[in-house]
């Protein structure tokens with residue numbers, strides 16, 4: 067294309083993408099001797115089409131990849147598909163299409179879209195987690211973990227989604243409803259497979275400190291999720307033996323200091339004691355049942371009214387002779403935490419206080435704020451702050467930590483039966499990771515149930531356990547359960563007829579090691595090759611949405627620890643640098659009837675928004691994250707087809723810091739597109755002048771150019787893409803100015819243009835190639851090195867000083883940095899602004915404060 071023409075982005079871009087592909091430019095070799103750099107964006111779920119969030123995410127990753135390549139690294143930048151999961155099964159049910167077909171068709175469509183963005187991905191490493199080869203290796207990992215004792219099977223109460231007919235993790239229950247179906251979740255007892263992530267609770271928590279290139283908010287979320295508490299287990303003797311024969315209740319408390327404020331003991335509905343009492347007491351049985359239906363999610367528990375029922379049982383207070391406390395079953399006690407039982411101290415715990423007020427239990431204040439008198443009394447709001455112990459016998463006057471320690475020490479030293487009455491204990495909120503899903507479209511759990519032998523792992527030579535193709539989705543439930551042959555298998559151990567496991571793995575398992583598999587994506591001998599994986603990991607820069615801040619990232623961290631234990635290579639922290647990008651937002655629109663309207667159907671006529679087709683009035687609503695449900699979406703395909711990928715990429719990087727939400731506007735896109743054209747025009751103007759000799763030294767342009775290279779390099783290294791963009795706007799202005807000056811020598815113009823192309827190549831890679839060729843360079847801009855900065859050109863050799871006359875600032879002077887006092891004085895006195903005040907007379911005094919200011923006294 068001639069540089070006198072307008073730049074035809076769509077045509078040019080397709081040509082360059084084909085050229086890159088032909089040259090196989092982005093294929094990465096594992097044995098390349100250069101230093102490695104691994105950049106990864108969270109891989110997409112193949113829903114069918116990419117959205118603007120993907121465009122933003124992958125553009126950022128691609129800038130980093132291209133930049134690091136230019137800096138001489140061997141860059142790994144792969145892409146794959148997080149392809150198992152329920153939407154494929156839902157599609158199968160709704161559209162009578164096999165999940166496999168649906169998924170691979172979506173992958174093909176999305177791959178074409180991603181390719182149109184000009185991403186420098188090594189497609190040779192692509193895989194989908196639903197590829198048999200991938201889940202085969204995942205089954206091997208599962209069995210290795212099983213052999214290492216990292217997998218268990220337990221019956222546990224699970225959240226059952228009656229619509230999707232599946233078990234949900236606690237975090238998939240939102241306000242008591244399934245996260246996908248929105249159905250009211252029920253509680254069920256099921257035998258489930260678990261990964262023992264709790265074995266690593268302490269390690270996972272401690273190692274967060276070392277994740278220095280992670281956002282603080284994500285580190286905090288992980289800390290809270292793991293939820294370490296230091297407390298005391300203490301045993302309360304029952305005054306009379308309970309129906310199940312127990313003679314005591316053990317509670318977990320983090321506030322043993324408040325023991326003199328205890329007014330009741332409560333157990334969870336799932337506690338054995340509650341069940342035992344329920345057997346003989348219909349009111350207790352009814353309460354237990356009602357509570358268990360409510361669900362175990364933290365939100366469900368927090369938001370529900372605090373309720374309970376008195377069991378009639380009584381325990382003895384450990385420090386007050388003759389004092390007894392009633393034992394309740396209460397709905398705010400979780401069976402899965404601590405011991406499933408507490409002592410309640412209403413004055414210092416809001417839940418306990420709500421409960422005490424409802425059931426008329428005593429409220430005894432035992433901690434006062436540091437600055438309050440001993441008569442301090444809690445009203446209807448529990449006091450949970452720091453303070454001093456009151457109303458507490460031997461604890462009176464102590465600080466909370468001292469009192470905690472005192473109680474712990476006393477109870478540890480006091481025998482009850484043949485064990486101490488108290489035991490210091492660290493508790494974690496983190497639960498084992500339940501990975502069983504009663505679904506078809508997931509990785510089959512490779513075990514066999516034999517009546518004689520129990521659980522038998524599928525032998526390696528019988529792997530993979532493949533998903534059968536012939537399944538039906540016409541009835542709810544797990545199609546594997548009702549498959550005619552899948553479940554029928556001979557026991558590998560004794561040969562007797564046995565039953566194949568039909569649970570498949572949580573899709574979070576698939577995404578917990580894909581980043582490691584990218585290092586040897588097609589290896590069939592093993593899931594991972596330690597030496598190669600250790601060479602590539604950790605991922606140097608991981609980029610994705612903050613919605614994965616907890617589960618995906620925590621599971622992956624656990625997984626790599628398990629991988630190490632199983633002997634597949636040692637890299638416990640998979641992501642050295644993590645960046646969570648903001649969302650893409652857009653205005654919302656509604657028509658007269660209140661229905662959402664797509665942005666492409668809205669036009670402005672006479673200053674008012676109207677429907678492009680009907681002409682009816684449109685109400686412009688809030689700016690919100692793009693979502694299909696509100697129709698405030700813009701299709702990446704349309705933008706790329708109309709303006710080109712570089713415009714879309716440039717827009718995504720402009721103006722807004724990458725961690726913040728970016729608002730997609732037509733105006734912003736037009737501005738990005740104008741800049742693409744402007745760069746093309748400017749470079750076109752520069753080309754005929756590049757051989758000019760020019761009378762000047764071109765230093766102004768040269769210094770500016772080298773300064774921009776250094777600044778942009780820093781910007782990209784710190785992911786400040788919007789700052790890099792701003793510098794390129796400045797650079798274009800500087801170039802334009804230099805072009806207007808006939809004295810600018812061609813060599814300086816060539817140097818500047820050449821460096822500029824290399825600097826915007828990571829962001830607008832297609833335009834870079836077209837310009838690269840136009841200035842007569844060889845090869846690809848995408849394979850070119852980052853410009854080297856001439857440090858001597860970065861040194862400032864002039865200094866600008868403010869000039870005051872009689873104490874008021876009147877002017878500025880720019881002088882050589884090493885100018886003498888006399889030289890500076892001479893320049894200052896010759897200034898018009900200074901002359902005006904002197905009116906021909908010599909100044910009374912001139913004071914030069916070196917490097918700071920010049921004062922003239924007239």
Ligand code: ANZ
Pocket residue numbers: 294295318319320321322324398399400401402403404405406407408409410411413414415493
């Ligand atoms: C007595 C007490 C007095 C408590 C007081 C708090 C304040 P974290 O910090 O989250 O670990 N607890 C213990 N097990 C529980 C369970 N299974 N379900 C619901 N609540 C439970 O919280 C520990 C505190 O939460 C424990 O300390 C216990 O109440 C309660 F002024 O014991 B505390």
Ligand code: ZN
Pocket residue numbers: 516517518519520557558559560561562564
């Ligand atoms: Zn057997």
